[in-house]
Amino acid sequence: MSGAPVLEVDGVEVTFPVNRPLLRPFGRPHSIKGVAGVSFEVKRGETFALVGESGSGKTTLARAINGLQPVSAGSVTFEGQRIDGLGRAEMKLHRRRMAMMFQDPIGSLSPRQTVGELVTEAFRIHGSEGRDMRAETARLLSLVGLPLDFADRYPHQLSGGQARRVGVARAIAFNPVLVVADEPTAGLDVSVQGEVLNLLNDLRERLGLAMVIITHNLHVVRHVADRMAVMYLGRFVETGKTEAIFSEPSHPYTAALLSANPEPDPDKARDRISLPAEVPSLLARPSGCEFHTRCPWAREICRSTPPPASERAGRVLTCHFPLGPGEHPPERIGL
Amino acid sequence: MSVLSVNGLTVSFTTDGGTLTALRDVSFDIPDQRIVGVVGESGCGKSTLINAILGLLADNGRIDAGSVLFQNDRELTRLGDSDMRALRGQRISTVFQDPMGALNPVLSVGHQMINVQYRSGRSKAEKIARAVEMLRKVRIPDADTALSRYPHQFSGGMKQRIAIAMALMMEPALLIADEPTTALDATLEVATIELLKELQRDIGCSVLFISHHLGVIAELCDEVIVMYAGEVVERGTTRQVFNDPRHPYTFRLLDCDPARQHQRVRHLPTIPGEIPDLRRRPEGCIFAARCHRVHYACMRTPPVTEVGNGHAARCWLAGNPETVKVTA
Numbered sequence A: 001m002s003g004a005p006v007l008e009v010d011g012v013e014v015t016f017p018v019n020r021p022l023l024r025p026f027g028r029p030h031s032i033k034g035v036a037g038v039s040f041e042v043k044r045g046e047t048f049a050l051v052g053e054s055g056s057g058k059t060t061l062a063r064a065i066n067g068l069q070p071v072s073a074g075s076v077t078f079e080g081q082r083i084d085g086l087g088r089a090e091m092k093l094h095r096r097r098m099a100m101m102f103q104d105p106i107g108s109l110s111p112r113q114t115v116g117e118l119v120t121e122a123f124r125i126h127g128s129e130g131r132d133m134r135a136e137t138a139r140l141l142s143l144v145g146l147p148l149d150f151a152d153r154y155p156h157q158l159s160g161g162q163a164r165r166v167g168v169a170r171a172i173a174f175n176p177v178l179v180v181a182d183e184p185t186a187g188l189d190v191s192v193q194g195e196v197l198n199l200l201n202d203l204r205e206r207l208g209l210a211m212v213i214i215t216h217n218l219h220v221v222r223h224v225a226d227r228m229a230v231m232y233l234g235r236f237v238e239t240g241k242t243e244a245i246f247s248e249p250s251h252p253y254t255a256a257l258l259s260a261n262p263e264p265d266p267d268k269a270r271d272r273i274s275l276p277a278e279v280p281s282l283l284a285r286p287s288g289c290e291f292h293t294r295c296p297w298a299r300e301i302c303r304s305t306p307p308p309a310s311e312r313a314g315r316v317l318t319c320h321f322p323l324g325p326g327e328h329p330p331e332r333i334g335l
Numbered sequence B: 001m002s003v004l005s006v007n008g009l010t011v012s013f014t015t016d017g018g019t020l021t022a023l024r025d026v027s028f029d030i031p032d033q034r035i036v037g038v039v040g041e042s043g044c045g046k047s048t049l050i051n052a053i054l055g056l057l058a059d060n061g062r063i064d065a066g067s068v069l070f071q072n073d074r075e076l077t078r079l080g081d082s083d084m085r086a087l088r089g090q091r092i093s094t095v096f097q098d099p100m101g102a103l104n105p106v107l108s109v110g111h112q113m114i115n116v117q118y119r120s121g122r123s124k125a126e127k128i129a130r131a132v133e134m135l136r137k138v139r140i141p142d143a144d145t146a147l148s149r150y151p152h153q154f155s156g157g158m159k160q161r162i163a164i165a166m167a168l169m170m171e172p173a174l175l176i177a178d179e180p181t182t183a184l185d186a187t188l189e190v191a192t193i194e195l196l197k198e199l200q201r202d203i204g205c206s207v208l209f210i211s212h213h214l215g216v217i218a219e220l221c222d223e224v225i226v227m228y229a230g231e232v233v234e235r236g237t238t239r240q241v242f243n244d245p246r247h248p249y250t251f252r253l254l255d256c257d258p259a260r261q262h263q264r265v266r267h268l269p270t271i272p273g274e275i276p277d278l279r280r281r282p283e284g285c286i287f288a289a290r291c292h293r294v295h296y297a298c299m300r301t302p303p304v305t306e307v308g309n310g311h312a313a314r315c316w317l318a319g320n321p322e323t324v325k326v327t328a
Helices: A021-026 A058-065 A088-095 A115-119 A121-126 A133-143 A148-152 A160-171 A190-207 A218-224 A242-247 A252-259 A300-304 B046-054 B081-087 B109-115 B124-137 B156-168 B186-203 B214-220 B238-243 B248-256
Strands: A005-017 A031-043 A047-051 A073-078 A098-101 A178-182 A210-215 A227-232 A235-241 A309-312 A315-318 B002-015 B018-031 B035-039 B061-070 B092-095 B174-178 B206-211 B223-228 B231-237 B305-308 B311-313
Touching: A005 A058, A005 A210, A031 A058, A031 A073, A031 A210, A031 A227, A031 A235, A047 A058, A047 A218, A058 A178, A058 A210, A088 A098, A088 A121, A098 A160, A115 A121, A115 A133, A115 A148, A115 A160, A133 A148, A133 A160, A160 A190, A178 A190, A190 A210, A190 A218, A190 B248, A210 A218, A218 A242, A227 A242, A227 A252, A235 A242, A235 A252, A252 B186, B002 B046, B002 B206, B018 B035, B018 B046, B018 B061, B018 B206, B018 B223, B018 B231, B035 B214, B046 B061, B046 B092, B046 B174, B046 B206, B092 B156, B109 B124, B109 B156, B124 B156, B156 B186, B186 B206, B186 B214, B206 B214, B214 B238, B223 B238, B223 B248, B231 B238, B231 B248
Parallel strands: A047 A210, A047 A227, A098 A178, A178 A210, B035 B206, B035 B223, B092 B174, B174 B206
Antiparallel strands: A005 A031, A005 A073, A227 A235, A235 A315, A309 A315, B002 B018, B002 B061, B223 B231, B231 B311, B305 B311
């Protein structure tokens, strides 16, 4: 691992306009913040996971990193160069080195192209530089563990796991330094999920990739990510080393997410932190700590004052009352 | 007593590539007031099983053999369309994965909740009262006013809870839940499972719960059926199957779940290979091609071996747990 980070995200915000003129007289905002100021960095050979529930801004952040979504504040630095706000042509140069794997393995492949065409599409976009397409197809398919005769197949002839492998092959065509994978295993069976994660891990080691993995599956994060960030309403509520967060979650939301993961063990004693189900709307962000509406530990100060970010042993946390080891909620709240 | 008793059910589909046997010799019981889970990966026949029970097989599908006996007196495979319609929604109801697909977007929630009671013989006022009562049970806030709202005005979790309320409105004997929590976030998923458990106890119905999520099955179900390529490879109580798997597939499937690995591993276990082409079902054991314990006997179809009280596996080695659990 070299010292300089491959990717540095600093205070990034992404806003979406809300075009509802009727709401304006009532003082509703004209825009909402999908990502509300997040910072992190990823080094070579490192895997960083973004975790959170639907609507927490994980995918928007990924799109902001690779320029598919304009950044309204903050900066994205890739290999030492600022890339936020770059034009299409300039961004194109960086996209070779920064690959994206989109959600939905089969849906993200054009149904009219063969696997061979799909894995070499990057060369048609970025220029083949005299490469032999047949040789490139063979190289990429073998890197992701697919037989060469798959080159003539169409996406509908692939299983979910095979389609994911094609997605990986597409992503690594230009030897990128960074891969951003959005839900790389969603919808896959457990036995196949392992194959895809093992493949990503192997490639990360062999090619020295930096990876950003977006997922809602915490069990996956534990095994693949070196560091992780838990997102809530577009902000990081807790960031740190994966193992440390798993063994001792400090933010109540992290603790609730971890405890909400059903384990395949019927004898496991369940000590669950249940949260009120309703996630606040981004149009009306809660005052104070934005998690207070669902937090079993919330006190008066949490309703009025936003908690500052604090750092402790490499862990960044935004909470007034971080949890101690194994701390349980004061009372149980149902749905 | 059993609410549903499936015996030797075999279902096939006529396709361009030949006859596809989607279910083969499937047998299991759903006892009264129990939650039975069906677990298996894509293509194992979970959905075909539901459709066969409900009489909703596609036109190219047919039941070749076997019986589906409901409450010990009605043979569902031979029931006429109108008798079947009288059962569905009343005695057997369903919740599907996508709550938006289950609710009509252009009708208010109340309208739909009153419609599903059309066979109840209740007055309009009683139907409304019942709808409000069910919405309260599934913890929809402001249940009275919720009736006049439309599905899009509710969040995903609330929509799924409304779908559950509608399914249980007529107090069915059997609720079939097909991956009802798969589309929900983790915190909502566990809340929905807890709610289902509570309602099941309340109403006293049985539940057939289909899922590929082993953790959810372990948490919710009393009994579990493991399916592979259209066959039941193992069944038993959840404890028996999860703590003492007797079929190599069950063992490997449990092993694959990253949630079972408490130590961080960089290389996750997998099951190499693919499910066989069901149009050309191989001779002998269906799992043989991917099994780490395969041996000569597997050329013949293994019998269902009873290994404990209600615990059975379709494997030659079922009686020999230590052998099953050796990894290659």
